[in-house]
Amino acid sequence: MKENPIITTDNCAEFEEMTLNMGPQHPSTHGVFHLLLKMNGETITYARPDIGYLHRGMEKLAEKRTYQANIAMSDRWDYIAAMSNNFAAVLGPEKLMKVQVPKRAEYIRVIMAELNRIASHLIFFGTYGIDIGAFTPFFYAFRDREKILDLFESVSGARLTFNYFRIGGVAQDLPADFIANTKEFIRFFRPKLKEYDTLLSQNVIFRDRTVGVGAVSAEEAVNWAWSGPNLRGSGVNFDIRKDDTYSVYSEFDFAVPTGANGDCWDRYMVRMKEMYESTVIIEQALAKIPEGEIMAKVPRVIKPPAGEIYIRIEAPKGDLGVYLISDGSVNPYRMKVRGPSFVNVAILQKILKGWKIADVVAVLGSLDIVLGEVDR
Amino acid sequence: MDNLELLSKITGKFPEVKEFLPAAGVLKDEMLAVSAPAGVILPLCTELKNNKDFDFDYVMCISGVDLKDKLQAVYHLYSLKRKHKLEIKTELDAVKPEVDSVSSLWQGADWHEREAYDMFGIVFKGHPNLTRILTAEDFEGYPLRKDYEGKPDNYD
Amino acid sequence: MGIILDKAPYLIEKLPGGGLVITSMDWVINWSRKSSLWPLSFGLACCAIEWMADVGARNDFDRFGVFPRPTPRQADLIFISGTLTKKMAPRLKRLYDQMAEPKYVIAMGSCANTGGPFYDSYSVVKGVDKVIPVDVYIAGCPPRPENVLLSILKLQEKIMKESILKK
DSSP states (O other): OOOOOOOOTTTGGGSOOEEEEEOSBOGGGSSBOEEEEEEETTEEEEEEEEOOTTOOOHHHHHTTSOHHHHHHHHTTTSTTOHHHHHHHHHHHHHHHHTOOOOHHHHHHHHHHHHHHHHHHHHHHHHHHHHHHTOOHHHHHHHHHHHHHHHHHHHHHSOSSOOOOEETTEESSOOOTTHHHHHHHHHHHHHHHHHHHIIIIITOHHHHHHHTTTTOOOHHHHHHTTOOHHHHHHTTOOOOHHHHTOOTTGGGOOOOOOOOSSOSHHHHHHHHHHHHHHHHHHHHHHHHHOOOSOSBOOOOSSOOOOSEEEEEEEEETTEEEEEEEEEOSSSSEEEEEEEOHHHHHHTTHHHHTTTSBHHHHHHHHHHHOOOHHHHHO | OOHHHHHHHHHHHOTTOEEOOOOTTOEEOSSEEEEOOGGGHHHHHHHHHHSTTTOOOEEEEEEEEEOSSEEEEEEEEEOTTTOOEEEEEEEEESSSOEEEOOTTTOTTHHHHHHHHHHHHOOEEETOTTOOOOSSOTTOOSOTTSTTOOOOOOTTO | OHHHHHTHHHHHHHSTTHHHHHHHHHHHHHHHHHHTOOEEOOOOSHHHHHHHHHHSTTTOGGGGTOOOBSSGGGOSEEEEESOOBTTTHHHHHHHHHHSOSSOEEEEEHHHHHHOGGGTTOTTBOSOGGGTSOOSEEEOSSSOOHHHHHHHHHHHHHHHHTOOSSOO
């Protein structure tokens, strides 16, 4: 009688390899993302991320649009955090034109960017719960996110694509009750963070699925040019708000949470702690916000002088860079967008090897990618 | 390390690397920019990454630019340890743009180079998997070149 | 549904009082179809986030019997929530083909209607109706969740006007 063969790493080539196409339509890919997996049994032997299913040609279109129109286009890069994209889109022309943005406008921008960071991380929290198999966090996260969207709606009139920043300031001043409402929101939201921890962070199943899974060392993370919460989850203390500061971030006092092991749980926890730090920044900004103008004096037709500039900001997903070349006309000559998700997701071809098929969703979800930014 | 010191150290090691000076009336941000011939990119980047004086461990961005008569590859590098930045520009032939790949030094350069290939047709020699990344595999032409004109297909 | 829905209605219609039977059957079938519209949980771009807000607690389209399914085989409604690119178009066509009849399509947002802000891009399909037929169009970039709820009501109205007699 023939014994059942035992699969080891030496003889695994004899067994049939299975190819699995995950995506472009798959509920856990957070959009249209295609992952080609080859497996030996349940173990991944080869992974190839395939992107471009949402490639809308933003960089080509940017060359046909005016600078003001490009702010509206920037809403759709990382559509979960449109305020941060607005921030990156206006900083370049402002620096080229040497516009001095009024202090009040800078504070409003920081408040909006931080509120948007919370909203973005809440979507991560909700969808990551679904990825791991818990549906409830999704409802909690979206319930609380709606409150942030109400605040955004009161200032910009939109829920998702705000188009609120302008070159030289912001579109409108804060409504009279905005500051009170935001303080009310922070009072409401801080206890909720504890609720999330009891709901998901310390859940035994959740920890079993994430602790130690998809670990990335600090050197590897830097070599792959990771940024944002993913990089900090691997223990590298790098935050552009602190290390390469822009706007008025240097006036605020906040901590930069980091992880230790670089696994999925660390990346998750960094985001949960970041939400608290964002409320700290917002609270300080609300206390210190000065009165005054919200727009600098800028010409009606924006024509930055010929030149080039590279600016970067700390978006919720990481290092969002814009390389802008102006030839003195109303349209940019070249506008390259360095989306953090685009860079963060490339590592999948390396780190998925050796993990089980069920871990793929845990690792992919923990990177928190947005396909609008990956493909642009 | 400030920009001047960084520049003198680089040009001391690589005399063919020059400081990039924009044309008259053209603005440039405070980041140090150097222009290097395409042949020197790989040794230059190897030095920048491995020499502890420079310590450029992080690729911010690699992008292509179409200058109409020629193409340009632009590298933005950053050092997480020393907090300094560097921009390297290299001009490439418009018909046969070729430059050595740096993805063996920084894995993060992998997809940036594939994107530059996809959008501009810049060939990065030595890249492990230089294929189209954003557009479909059967896509024709390089969309971000200034002379690109899309052909209408059955979806238009 | 084979013989029962394909042939029987035409025979019944010829009988005396058959029209009454047909309209009653129509009403029952349409009512059950409109009351459990199961959409494919499928998102393309920005609009998918607003679509998710509809799943969430505040808007909650489960009230209308709309409950997302992860596979096209179980779905009878698909929201095209976002920009359709030329690379994605063949895949979308395939997803649509995998859905069982009767199937409905709601084009959500400007991109799905006409190409939206990306109308002059080299890689964007100018309107999803170039690939698959659309039942309801929603305007907006992105549409508000209330607008999505309205589109479901409009689709239900449309379903109630259907008949098993394919005239």
